[in-house]
Amino acid sequence: MERNVTSPEAGIRTSSEMVRSLVYTSVATRPFSDAELDALLEQARSRNAALQVTGMLSYRNGSFVQFLEGSEEHLAELMTDISADSRHTDVRVLIDEPIAERQFSSWTMGYQRMRTSGKPVPIGFRDTFTDLEQGADDATTARAARELALWFKVRSTS
Numbered sequence: 001m002e003r004n005v006t007s008p009e010a011g012i013r014t015s016s017e018m019v020r021s022l023v024y025t026s027v028a029t030r031p032f033s034d035a036e037l038d039a040l041l042e043q044a045r046s047r048n049a050a051l052q053v054t055g056m057l058s059y060r061n062g063s064f065v066q067f068l069e070g071s072e073e074h075l076a077e078l079m080t081d082i083s084a085d086s087r088h089t090d091v092r093v094l095i096d097e098p099i100a101e102r103q104f105s106s107w108t109m110g111y112q113r114m115r116t117s118g119k120p121v122p123i124g125f126r127d128t129f130t131d132l133e134q135g136a137d138d139a140t141t142a143r144a145a146r147e148l149a150l151w152f153k154v155r156s157t158s
Helices: 034-051 072-084 128-134 138-157
Strands: 004-006 013-015 019-028 054-060 063-070 088-099 110-113
Touching: 019 072, 034 054, 034 063, 034 072, 063 072, 072 088, 088 138
Parallel strands: 054 110
Antiparallel strands: 004 013, 019 063, 019 088, 054 063
């Protein structure tokens, strides 16, 4: 059964069938200012709306983690362009799998500014963002991606 949802943000019609989820990390070639990140988000949201792609973007200390959801064809097109973008390097796909339902159906590109405190972390502290940056084993990567997605969703509604 196909279920269609209209996104309140961009009027995207999404289908729960034949949708893929892709998560990648990359390293910025130079630090991004808030204004540059805003411009990048505007560009991504416009393109994603045209391609019926949803997702979220995180940026911290020169590293990106991006979740994308859409058709296999549109995600392949985006990843070709993302991989060729000179603003970042070391693009690594961590997860690429079919999904039954979008996690980010309301966002052409959700974004939450992430800052580090600069204070030492407690012994034994595990940082989800770092787990994704380092691309540990598949189970750790999948867990970290789920945790970051949940954190983002909770923060965006509070």
